[in-house]
Amino acid sequence: VYDRLPDELEVEADGPLRIVRLNRPDELNATNQGLHRALADVWPLIDADPEARAVVLTGKGRAFSAGGDFALLEAMANDVEIRTAEIETGRRLVLNMVRCRVPVVAAVNGPAVGLGCSLVALSDVVYMAASAHLADPHVAVGLVAADGGPITWPLQMSLLLTKEFAFTGDRIPAERAAAIGLANHVVPDDEVVDAALAMARRLAELPRQAVEATKRTVNLHLERAVLATLDYAMAAEHATFGSDDLRANLERMRR
Helix, strand or coil, X not given: CHHHCCCCEEEEEECCEEXXXXXXXXXXXXXXXXXXXXXXXXXXXXXXXXXXXXXEEEECCCCCECCECHHHHHHHHHCHHHHHHHHHHHHHHHHHHHHCCCCEEEEEXXXXXXXXXXXXXXXXXXEEECCCEEECCHHHHCCCCCCCHHHHHHHHCCHHHHHHHHHHCCCEEHHHHHHHCCCCEXXXXXXXXXXXXXXXXXXXXXXXXXXXXXXXXXXXXXXHHHHHHHHHHHHHHHHHCCCXXXXXXXXXXXX
């Protein structure tokens, strides 16, 4: 069933585990249209997979995800139809991931920036490589951050820290991320995927109904926060894709 997904996302079945890998390693797993759609579509497929008991989410190569692909950002800035479609894809991604019954263990094997940072924020247990970092630079380039951090971070850390990191886009090193509640564990770089797999296997061996209902109980808090903010945030992000600030930053990046 996962074969229908674009090549930019790989799903491997390992018994009751589903290992989901962002698969644009040469581009540091930056999100193009194919990967964006795949990340929205994969969660209902996993949800409907009767054998799936836990997910490990990671990136191929040396990054988890470098955020939005430059070509996609330019297309969204210049084409309102593409912008509208991608904003809706982002909305589906957030809601589908929040509502997925299967626990998601993130193995943050390298930088997790922009949408990559959002995927980490929407996961259930987070392992970070010691050299990895989180960052959400939406505001710094002229965009509203609508698909993760500012929506979920207030449930994970303080409002003050949420605003600082959302405003500035500053890097959050792995140890700091764990200290402030954005990650569960920091492990040596070459152990991060194995550590996440070990946790996923542990979750898969626990009583299924109890695990899934407990995740849903906790995520009802998250879903209420998402539903309270998502439509406004998405509309605001849509508007900022047409801003002079973003266009000026894209022009600088093009050089």
